[in-house]
Amino acid sequence: MKRIAKPVSFIIAILILAFSFLSLFGISYYVGDNKTTVIKGFGDIDWGIDTTGGTRLVLKNATDDEMSADNLKANTKVIRNRLANYGLNDYEVYFLDETDEIVVVVPRTIDSDYSSKGFAQLIASKGYVTVRPSDEYKEMVIDEANSGAFVTPAGETGKTVLLDSETISKASYFDYSPEKGTKYYYVNITFNQQGADALYTLTNSMSGAYYNQVISVWLDDLMIANPTVSEEMIDGQLSFSSINMTENKAKLYSSIIAAGVLPYDMTVSSIDTVDPVAGYAVSDIFLIVGIAATLLVTVLMILRYRVFGGIALVSVIGQVAVLVAIISGFCIPGRTFLMDISGACALALCVVLSVISVSLMAHTLKENLDKGMTVRAAAEEAIKASRKNIFDALSGMLMFGSAGLTTAIFGGLAVSSIYNFCFVLFFGAVVNFFMGYLFPELMLRSLISFKALKKPSCYGGKNND
Numbered sequence: 001m002k003r004i005a006k007p008v009s010f011i012i013a014i015l016i017l018a019f020s021f022l023s024l025f026g027i028s029y030y031v032g033d034n035k036t037t038v039i040k041g042f043g044d045i046d047w048g049i050d051t052t053g054g055t056r057l058v059l060k061n062a063t064d065d066e067m068s069a070d071n072l073k074a075n076t077k078v079i080r081n082r083l084a085n086y087g088l089n090d091y092e093v094y095f096l097d098e099t100d101e102i103v104v105v106v107p108r109t110i111d112s113d114y115s116s117k118g119f120a121q122l123i124a125s126k127g128y129v130t131v132r133p134s135d136e137y138k139e140m141v142i143d144e145a146n147s148g149a150f151v152t153p154a155g156e157t158g159k160t161v162l163l164d165s166e167t168i169s170k171a172s173y174f175d176y177s178p179e180k181g182t183k184y185y186y187v188n189i190t191f192n193q194q195g196a197d198a199l200y201t202l203t204n205s206m207s208g209a210y211y212n213q214v215i216s217v218w219l220d221d222l223m224i225a226n227p228t229v230s231e232e233m234i235d236g237q238l239s240f241s242s243i244n245m246t247e248n249k250a251k252l253y254s255s256i257i258a259a260g261v262l263p264y265d266m267t268v269s270s271i272d273t274v275d276p277v278a279g280y281a282v283s284d285i286f287l288i289v290g291i292a293a294t295l296l297v298t299v300l301m302i303l304r305y306r307v308f309g310g311i312a313l314v315s316v317i318g319q320v321a322v323l324v325a326i327i328s329g330f331c332i333p334g335r336t337f338l339m340d341i342s343g344a345c346a347l348a349l350c351v352v353l354s355v356i357s358v359s360l361m362a363h364t365l366k367e368n369l370d371k372g373m374t375v376r377a378a379a380e381e382a383i384k385a386s387r388k389n390i391f392d393a394l395s396g397m398l399m400f401g402s403a404g405l406t407t408a409i410f411g412g413l414a415v416s417s418i419y420n421f422c423f424v425l426f427f428g429a430v431v432n433f434f435m436g437y438l439f440p441e442l443m444l445r446s447l448i449s450f451k452a453l454k455k456p457s458c459y460g461g462k463n464n465d
Contacts, residue, residue, distance in 0.1 A: 009446035012439050013314050020321035023330055040328040047283060048090035048340035048420070052108045053276040055116040057124055059102040062265035067100045074263045076102055082123050085255035089419045090338040102266065105274055107338055113248045117271055118144045126220050126265065127256045129189070131163040131238070135216040135226035147244035150223040157216060162202060167195025171257035173250035174239075185250040187224070188239045189217075189257060196236025203233045224253055278341055286344050290320065290351070297355055301362065305460040307447060308362035311440050312355065319354040319428070319435040323347055326427050343420030350428025357436025361386040361444070362459070369461025375454050378461070383441050390437040 026041025037044060059075075061067045072095035079102070080093050092105035106120050114122065136155035143149040152158070169192045177183045191199055202210045208229075216226040217240055225240035241250075294316050302309030325331040327339055327347075364385045368378030447453050456462055 003449060004442055004445035006446055006449045009443040012443055012446075013310075016314050016318040016321070016435075016439070019325075020317045023321040023325040023328075026328075026330070040330045042283075042287065042324050042328070045283065045324070045328050046107070046109045046111060046338050048338040048343075049092070049105060049107045049274060050277040050340050051282045054105050054107045054274040055120050055271065056274050057104045057106075057117075057120040057271050058269040059104070059124055059266040060269035061100045062267045067264060069095075069097045071264045072097060072100065072102060075266060078127070078259050078262050079104060079124055081259035082127070082256050085258050086123075086252060088338065089423075090340055101269065108273075109338070111248065112252065113246055114144045114252070119252070120271070121268065122252060122256065124266075124268070125256070125262075127165070127259070127261045128220055129165045129168060129257055129261075130161045130218045132157045132216050132218060133160050133162060133210065133213070135214055135223060137223055143244075149244075152221045153216070153218060153223070162210070162215065163191065163195055163198060165257075165261045167191050167198065168257065169195075171254045173247075173254040175247065184241050185245050185247050186239045186241045187217075187245075187250050187254050187257070188237060191236045191238070193236070199233045199236060199238065203229045203231075205232055208232070219253060219256065224249075282341065282344070290348075293351075294320075301359070305359075305362040305366060307453060307458050308358065308365075308460070311443050311447075312358045312362070314443070315354050315358050315435045315440055316351055318439065319351055319431055320347070322431045322435070323350060323424065323428055327424070337423070338420075340417060340420050342417035343424045346421045346424035346428065350425065350432060353428065353432050354436045357386065357390055357432060358440050361437075361440055365444075366460045369456040369459060375448050375456055375459070375461075378456075378459075379444055379448055383444070386437060386441075390433060 022039055022041075024042045026044055027038040029036055029038070076093055076095050083091050083093065083106075088106070088110070090107055092103065095102045102124075104120055104124050106116050106123070108116050110116055110119050112119050130153075132153055134155070134157045135150070136153065136157040137150040138152040138154045139150070141149050141151060168189055170190045172188050172190075173185060174188060175183050175185050200208075202208050205211050210229050211232070212229060214226055214228050216223050217238075218224065225242045225245065227240040294313070297316065298309050298313045300309075301312040305312075322331070327337055327343070329337065361382050365378050365382035368381050369375065371378075373381070452458075
C-alpha cells in the first residue's frame with residue numbers, strides 16, 4: 001500500500017477547515033455605515049423569488065393598435081435576453097395574449113445599484129440607444145444609487161442624432177485600472193460597418209466634426225455617459241464611462257444594449273410586489289438544519305467507525321464550503337447566482353452524497369477488518385472498492401446535472417428551479433470527487449501510518465491484532 005506522510009492528514013484537515021471558515025463566514029468590514037465585502041460568505045448568498053419575494057412589472061400596449069401574439073413574443077424574447085445577458089437565473093417573463101400585456105417578475109434581492117423596481121423598469125424599457133452631440137439635458141435627478149442622473153436631451157443634443165441602435169451589433173463591459181487600487185468600468189459598443197464608417201467620419205483628426213469634442217450616449221431619455229472624443233475611432237468601437245459608472249451599471253447597460261431594442265412600443269401598466277413562498281427565514285432554517293445534521297452524522301460515524309467520524313466531518317464541511325463559495329460568488333467572482341429552494345435541496349443532496357461516499361469507504365474497511373485482514377490491507381481494499389463506487393456516482397450525477405454544465409458555460413435562458421437544481425448538483429458531483437473520495441483516501445493513508453491508529457478497533461473493526 002502506498003504510504004503517505006503522517007502530517008498529510010492534518011495539513012488537509014487544516015486547509016479544508018480554513019477555507020471553510022472563509023467560505024461560510026466571509027470577510028467584510030465597515031467604514032461608517034458602509035459595508036465592504038472582501039470575501040462573500042453564506043450570509044451573502046442572494047436568494048430568489050420563492051424565498052425573498054420579488055417585483056412584478058406589467059407592460060401594456062402603448063398604441064391603439066392591437067398586438068398579436070407574435071408581437072408580444074418578440075418583445076418577451078428581447079426582455080429575456082437582457083436578463084440572460086445580465087446573468088440573472090431566477091425570473092419570470094411571459095405574455096398574456098388576451099390582454100396584450102407582458103409580465104416581468106424579478107427577485108427582490110438583486111446584485112444591482114438599483115432596487116428591484118428600478119431594475120425591472122430598466123430591463124423592460126424600450127432600450128433605444130442614441131449618440132448625440134454635446135451633453136445638454138433638461139433635468140438632473142438623483143438615481144437610486146444616490147448619484148446624479150441626467151434625463152431628456154435638450155438643445156442641439158436633443159435635435160441631433162449621430163448614431164443609434166440601428167447600427168449597433170453588440171455590446172459588453174470591462175474594467176480598467178490605470179493606477180493600483182483604482183478601477184473604472186466601461187461600456188463598449190461595437191457598431192456594424194455602416195456605423196463604424198460613420199463613427200470614423202465623425203471622429204477622425206483631420207475633418208471629424210467631433211474630434212476633441214464632447215458627445216453623449218443616451219439609453220432612451222437617460223444620459224449614461226458624456227465622453228470627450230480624444231482619439232480617432234477607426235475600429236468601429238465606442239468605449240465610455242462616467243464618474244458614476246459602477247460595475248453593476250456597466251453590466252446592466254451593456255446587457256440591455258446587447259439584446260437590442262423592443263420591437264414594439266409598450267408602457268408600464270403597474271408595478272407591485274410578489275410575496276415569498278417560503279418566507280424570509282429559509283436561509284436561517286437551512287443553516288440550523290445543516291449544522292444539526294452535520295453534528296448528528298459525525299456522532300453516528302464516530303460511534304460506528306471511530307476515526308472515520310473525523311474524516312466524515314472534514315469531508316462534509318469541505319463539500320458544503322466549496323459549494324457555498326461557488327454559489328455566493330467567492331469562487332466565481334462577478335457571477336450573479338440566485339439560490340432558491342430547489343438549489344438548497346440539491347445542496348442537501350450533495351451533502352448526502354458526500355456522507356455516502358465516506359461511509360462506503362468506512363463500511364468496507366470495517367468489513368475487511370472483521371474478516372481478519374490487517375489495517376493496511378483492509379484500507380487498500382476499501383480504497384479500491386470506493387474508487388469504483390465514486391466514479392459510478394460521479395458519472396451518474398454529472399449526467400443528471402448536465403443542464404447545469406450547459407447553462408453555466410453557455411448561459412442561455414434556463415432559469416429558476418431547473419437551473420438551480422442542475423447547477424448545484426453538477427458542481428456538487430465534481431466537488432464530491434475530492435471531498436468524498438480523494439481527500440478521505442489521502443487522510444486514511446496518512447492516519448494508518450500512526451502506530452496508535454493501526455488497531456482495527458480505531459476503525460470500528462474487531463481487534464484481531
